[in-house]
Amino acid sequence: MTKVLVIDDEAQIRRFLRAGFELHGFTVVEAENATEGLRAATMSAVDLIILDLNLPDLEGAEVLERIRSWSNIPIIVLSIDADEHEKVRLLRLGADDYVVKPFGISELLARSDAALRRHLRGTNRDPVVRAGPLSVDLVSRVVTLDGKRVQLTRKEYTLLHGLATHVGLVVTHQQLIREIWGGHAGNIQYLRILVRKLRQKIEVDATQPQLIVSESGVGYRLDQGEAGAAHRRRGISSDTYA
Amino acid sequence: MSTLQERRELRDLTAGLPIRDGNAISARFRAAWLVLLTANAIPIGATFALVWLATVSLVVLNYFVAYNLVSLVYMLPVVVAATQWGIGSGILAAVAGAAAADFFFYPPFYSVWIRDPQNVVDLILFLLVALVTSNLAARLKNEALAVSRREKEIRELHSFSQGLATCLNSRDLLFAVQDYLSNTLRYRAVLIAAGQDDYGIDDAGAVPDEVRGEAAKLAAANASKPSTVVEVRSGRAWLVRAISSEILGYGAIAVQIGDSAGESTDVTAQRVESLLEEATLTLKHLKTKEAIEQATVDYRTEILRDALIGGVSHELRTPLASILGSCSVLNQLPTITGDSQSSELIQAIAEQAGQLDGEIRDLLDATRISADGVRPRLMWTDPTDIVSGALKQKERRLASHWVTVDVIRDVPLVHVDSTLVEQALGQLLENAAKYSPLGSEIKVSSRCEQDCVVLSVRDYGSGLNPDEKSQLGKRSFRGRGQGADGSGLGLWIASTFIAANGGSLHAESQGPNLGTTMSLRLPTMSASTPELVDALND
Numbered sequence: 001m002t003k004v005l006v007i008d009d010e011a012q013i014r015r016f017l018r019a020g021f022e023l024h025g026f027t028v029v030e031a032e033n034a035t036e037g038l039r040a041a042t043m044s045a046v047d048l049i050i051l052d053l054n055l056p057d058l059e060g061a062e063v064l065e066r067i068r069s070w071s072n073i074p075i076i077v078l079s080i081d082a083d084e085h086e087k088v089r090l091l092r093l094g095a096d097d098y099v100v101k102p103f104g105i106s107e108l109l110a111r112s113d114a115a116l117r118r119h120l121r122g123t124n125r126d127p128v129v130r131a132g133p134l135s136v137d138l139v140s141r142v143v144t145l146d147g148k149r150v151q152l153t154r155k156e157y158t159l160l161h162g163l164a165t166h167v168g169l170v171v172t173h174q175q176l177i178r179e180i181w182g183g184h185a186g187n188i189q190y191l192r193i194l195v196r197k198l199r200q201k202i203e204v205d206a207t208q209p210q211l212i213v214s215e216s217g218v219g220y221r222l223d224q225g226e227a228g229a230a231h232r233r234r235g236i237s238s239d240t241y242a
Numbered sequence: 243m244s245t246l247q248e249r250r251e252l253r254d255l256t257a258g259l260p261i262r263d264g265n266a267i268s269a270r271f272r273a274a275w276l277v278l279l280t281a282n283a284i285p286i287g288a289t290f291a292l293v294w295l296a297t298v299s300l301v302v303l304n305y306f307v308a309y310n311l312v313s314l315v316y317m318l319p320v321v322v323a324a325t326q327w328g329i330g331s332g333i334l335a336a337v338a339g340a341a342a343a344d345f346f347f348y349p350p351f352y353s354v355w356i357r358d359p360q361n362v363v364d365l366i367l368f369l370l371v372a373l374v375t376s377n378l379a380a381r382l383k384n385e386a387l388a389v390s391r392r393e394k395e396i397r398e399l400h401s402f403s404q405g406l407a408t409c410l411n412s413r414d415l416l417f418a419v420q421d422y423l424s425n426t427l428r429y430r431a432v433l434i435a436a437g438q439d440d441y442g443i444d445d446a447g448a449v450p451d452e453v454r455g456e457a458a459k460l461a462a463a464n465a466s467k468p469s470t471v472v473e474v475r476s477g478r479a480w481l482v483r484a485i486s487s488e489i490l491g492y493g494a495i496a497v498q499i500g501d502s503a504g505e506s507t508d509v510t511a512q513r514v515e516s517l518l519e520e521a522t523l524t525l526k527h528l529k530t531k532e533a534i535e536q537a538t539v540d541y542r543t544e545i546l547r548d549a550l551i552g553g554v555s556h557e558l559r560t561p562l563a564s565i566l567g568s569c570s571v572l573n574q575l576p577t578i579t580g581d582s583q584s585s586e587l588i589q590a591i592a593e594q595a596g597q598l599d600g601e602i603r604d605l606l607d608a609t610r611i612s613a614d615g616v617r618p619r620l621m622w623t624d625p626t627d628i629v630s631g632a633l634k635q636k637e638r639r640l641a642s643h644w645v646t647v648d649v650i651r652d653v654p655l656v657h658v659d660s661t662l663v664e665q666a667l668g669q670l671l672e673n674a675a676k677y678s679p680l681g682s683e684i685k686v687s688s689r690c691e692q693d694c695v696v697l698s699v700r701d702y703g704s705g706l707n708p709d710e711k712s713q714l715g716k717r718s719f720r721g722r723g724q725g726a727d728g729s730g731l732g733l734w735i736a737s738t739f740i741a742a743n744g745g746s747l748h749a750e751s752q753g754p755n756l757g758t759t760m761s762l763r764l765p766t767m768s769a770s771t772p773e774l775v776d777a778l779n780d
Binding site: 010012013015016017019020023054080081083084085101102103104105106153154155187188189190192193194195196197200206207208209213214216217 | 555556559560561562563564565566567568569570571574575595596599619621622623624626627628629630631634647649650651655659660661664778779780
């Protein structure tokens with residue numbers, strides 16, 4: 001059973017997280033401050049950490065850094081008023097993803113699943129990433145959409161690869177630019193246009209992207225579960241949103 | 243003795259008479275004497291009465307006392323008259339006393355002749371001593387008067403500075419000076435303005451032009467010395483002094499000090515000077531105090547605001563996050579999913595809590611905007627992402643409307659803070675949902691214009707009348723229609739965010755009940771540069 005450690009000083013938040021996670025088959029360990037959280041992280045062999053940034057005894061970013069110094073356990077950060085700079089900083093410090101309060105439990109579960117899967121992929125070496133109708137074989141570099149092969153340029157593939165290895169998780173603009181252009185050659189304008197081109201090849205409607213979703217001011221996310229479900233729910237030919 | 247007024251009348255009379263011949267001169271002297279006598283009738287009469295009293299007392303005393311007390315007793319009226327009415331009355335008392343002594347008490351009696359030479363010496367000595375004494379007594383009296391006058395002035399100045407202490411600003415201060423001059427010192431004082439109306443004009447008439455001219459000259463030169471102006475028409479003297487231009491734009495103060503520029507001018511000038519000095523000091527003190535108070539208020543406001551932002555953020559939004567999170571868990575519980583009534587209730591709780599959280603966020607945004615303004619982090623952004631981000635943000639709110647999206651494929655990139663623009667567009671969507679009937683269409687579209695991309699939200703709701711259109715984007719604007727609750731800050735925040743991104747917000751409406759189109763105009767540049775094509779090639 002997957003064990004999740006919730007580090008948050010608000011008892012009510014911990015309570016609903018426990019209920020939500022237990023409902024979906026997780027076991028939950030709670031910590032109400034950073035000290036307890038760090039101890040639990042080392043002692044109780046957890047699989048996933050949900051870390052609130054606003055802790056009474058230590059700054060959330062500091063806790064994140066300390067855990068990352070010895071472990072690569074998936075960490076999802078919770079915050080109530082982090083701006084884009086702060087989010088990018090947290091991702092750089094090693095957070096797998098963030099969720100902004102207030103949030104629904106399904107959003108957090110989706111991020112947690114994605115983070116856990118990415119962590120596991122390192123061990124079980126499944127080469128195929130699926131997101132809705134899209135599948136990306138990371139070894140053979142074959143991209144298919146509803147079973148049909150899609151031809152991508154090298155840069156387009158590198159972009160998709162970067163997103164696919166983090167499927168369901170946010171990848172920052174800078175990280176993608178570095179992976180595609182290397183060094184300082186790229187910039188955000190190139191990335192925007194490249195994303196647009198890739199969307200035109202893999203999205204049903206590039207003007208209403210469902211797979212490659214933008215995280216304003218932070219980066220992009222290859223959306224999987226919800227995106228696929230949304231596709232099915234809305235009907236592919238319709239341009240109606242709701 | 244004569245008062246100032248009487249002396250003035252005398253001078254006017256003498257000055258008014260023409261000098262032509264000897265008769266005229268003697269007539270002039272007669273007139274002068276007449277005036278002098280009528281003006282001093284009371285002191286003269288009283289002096290004579292005193293001398294008469296002394297004579298009667300001597301007559302009585304001579305029955306009982308053997309000694310010759312004549313010169314001693316006549317000295318008394320001299321001292322009394324000199325101290326009471328000045329040196330003139332003293333001399334008059336001495337002469338009258340000497341005459342009475344000669345007439346009544348030195349043999350031969352009831353005659354001006356004196357038989358005994360000893361008595362002549364007595365009389366001469368008496369006159370000498372009486373003159374010296376009356377001089378001393380009169381001087382003593384003048385000094386006492388001067389002392390008491392000075393004391394009065396000091397008392398007045400003291401009460402004036404006490405009055406200054408209650409002034410709260412430079413305006414109060416200036417009017418206190420004017421009030422003091424006019425009411426306590428009985429001078430007519432006027433503050434002469436540089437541009438605005440003068441202060442202190444009464445019914446007696448306006449400030450003469452020469453005084454105004456002098457004031458302007460002094461104020462322009464920023465002169466520190468006062469100057470005296472004599473009005474040609476009436477001969478009245480004015481003391482004009484420039485005052486610090488820091489004081490409310492009043493350039494000078496003019497004080498009407500009397501009818502002539504005589505010796506009293508200097509004294510008055512000094513008094514006005516000391517007044518203004520006092521006022522200037524108070525002003526400096528006041529300014530420092532004001533600055534300190536302002537700084538304290540600013541500091542406290544800042545602390546309060548930070549506490550408010552931090553506190554509200556944490557203390558109000560965290561419980562709401564718990565409520566919303568708990569609702570989302572409840573909605574997944576098997577016992578709830580089977581019960582449509584419970585689901586609906588939970589849905590309602592979540593909606594209301596979400597709305598409350600939105601309001602709190604609006605308040606925080608508005609507070610931050612008011613405090614620091616908006617500091618956008620500009621970044622090249624695809625308008626497509628802004629549209630889908632805003633739609634995702636308001637997914638729940640738009641659930642009961644029919645949303646259509648019509649975004650052109652190759653819309654140019656825009657250089658904006660995508661988070662702010664996304665929030666602004668979200669607000670337009672929110673308003674569209676709020677002011678249009680459930681199930682009606684909300685159309686999101688984009689189009690390119692020269693140098694800008696326009697994102698529009700069209701609804702088929704209550705529309706706007708011209709008055710509402712002009713109100714739009716002001717703080718706390720709130721439209722009509724169902725569900726029109728909330729702080730009304732949203733649209734103001736949206737337009738502020740858009741303006742900070744170099745864009746603008748426009749509203750179009752065909753009229754009430756014909757729907758509204760709200761448009762965001764964002765600056766752009768053409769995206770297809772050769773460099774860009776190179777960068778994207780493999």
